[in-house]
Structures are given as structure tokens and as C-alpha cells.
Amino acid sequence: MPVIIRGGGDLASGVVMRLYRAGIRLVIAELKQPLAVRRTVSFAQAIYAGAIEIEGVHAKRAQSLNEAEEISSQGDIPVLVEPNLEILVAGRPLALVDARMAKREPETTPTSAQFVIGLGPGYVAGTHSHAVVETLRGHNLGRVYWEGPAAMNTGLPGSIVSYNVDRVLRAPANGFLEPRAEIGQRLKRGDLIATIHGQEVRALFDGVLRGLIHPSVELTQGMKIGDLDPRDDPSFCYRVSDKALAVGGGVLEALLTRPEIRSRLWL
Numbered sequence: 001m002p003v004i005i006r007g008g009g010d011l012a013s014g015v016v017m018r019l020y021r022a023g024i025r026l027v028i029a030e031l032k033q034p035l036a037v038r039r040t041v042s043f044a045q046a047i048y049a050g051a052i053e054i055e056g057v058h059a060k061r062a063q064s065l066n067e068a069e070e071i072s073s074q075g076d077i078p079v080l081v082e083p084n085l086e087i088l089v090a091g092r093p094l095a096l097v098d099a100r101m102a103k104r105e106p107e108t109t110p111t112s113a114q115f116v117i118g119l120g121p122g123y124v125a126g127t128h129s130h131a132v133v134e135t136l137r138g139h140n141l142g143r144v145y146w147e148g149p150a151a152m153n154t155g156l157p158g159s160i161v162s163y164n165v166d167r168v169l170r171a172p173a174n175g176f177l178e179p180r181a182e183i184g185q186r187l188k189r190g191d192l193i194a195t196i197h198g199q200e201v202r203a204l205f206d207g208v209l210r211g212l213i214h215p216s217v218e219l220t221q222g223m224k225i226g227d228l229d230p231r232d233d234p235s236f237c238y239r240v241s242d243k244a245l246a247v248g249g250g251v252l253e254a255l256l257t258r259p260e261i262r263s264r265l266w267l
Contacts, residue, residue: 008044014244
């Protein structure tokens, strides 16, 4: 595969959409139990469901590298459980995009692939990767850095109609999520969204449930489990965000900037 995307969350899926629509062959490497919250726009959901379609683009879970190649040859995107990239980087792939948004210093280096791109906080171009793409909303969103770090993690989610911290749902206790609402559902303030170890998670304002973590994920207290959108438009739950597409554009720019990479992307 010319390009490995490490992570299949909503931001990574915006990168995938940009590259796939440009005709670039991809494989997504994910955890055995992905932590994606916006599952309706995350190709990571293929790990749980076997397949997913986002805006007309199809991805399927692959059980092996051979099956991943077969899925790709059929025009779909393979999603492979490969948390440590041991199989995928063995042959030093053309390009690796770390889209996990771990927000800490990564273990990757510029030698992990022929061309390495990191997304967001924790990545320093020249130290961990060849290029870094900015993920912080604002004037530099999607900008490619060839030297130095992305902006530091602010610890605050981006504001939507003046809501930021309140729109992110977090686990009140350790345990497993028991959903009481569905992604795309309109909620009123006080409506029950989920319970975790007997503790309730309720909507703090009127909005649409834009994301909810998969119930099979074992949670720790304080972990992000959902996303409540104050805009009254359930269609946003099924479309890749402006931020994800902007970051995807930055990744595409970085790949095309290097002639030795650009010339091999479509081989």
C-alpha cells in the first residue's frame, strides 16, 4: 500500500477521504477496540461492524495483509487491526500518516516510512516526522510545517455555538457504557444519554448526539465517551467535518510537495 493511515477516527477519516478521492491507495491501521466517538463518520467503525460507508466511500475490515490488498483492489478501503504497525512497516512503506491524535510525544521517527506525516500536538517536524499538519482550529488549521512542532494541546475542545467543554461527554466512572440514546438523536437538556456503572450521563443542553463510543470499550473515569452538538442538524452526524477535511488537505499537500513521493503515489 502506498500510504498507511494510523488511526481511523473522525479526523483521520477526513484525511482518508481527501486521499482516496485523489486516487491514492490506502490502508487504515487500528486498535482491536477503536476509541472513535464520532463512529458514523469514522472508518474505524469497520472493525466493529465489518464494513462502513461514509459519504459514498466504503471501507471493510481486513483479517490479513493479503485480504487488505484484495479489498483495495476492489476499490474499497481496508481497515486492519495493526496497533503497532509491525506488519505494515516491515517493508518500509512509501508514506505513513499518524492520525491518532494521541496528543503526546509519539514513538514514530522519520525512519518509520519513506515519508512520515504527523498530525497535531506532540509531533515535531524533523524529530518525529518529515512534516506536521496543524490540527488546532484557527488561522493555521491544515497548514503544513516542515520544521518545528504543531500548536500545543489547549485541553479545550473547539467551540460550537459558544459551547466547548460542555459538549464533550466524559465517563463519570470506570466501566462499560450502556447507551440510552443513539447517534443522530435530538436531545433536550436533562435527557439520559447513557449509564456507566450505574452513574448517569445526561445532556447539559439541547442538541444532537453527534458521537458515542462503542459499548464494548472498557472505560476509565474522565475518558471521552461522546459529543453533543448544539446545532439542530442531525445530518452533521453523517458528514465529515470541515476540520477533518482541512487537515486532510494539508496531508495531501505534504505528500504532493515531495517529488520523490508524488511520483509513486499512483503506482
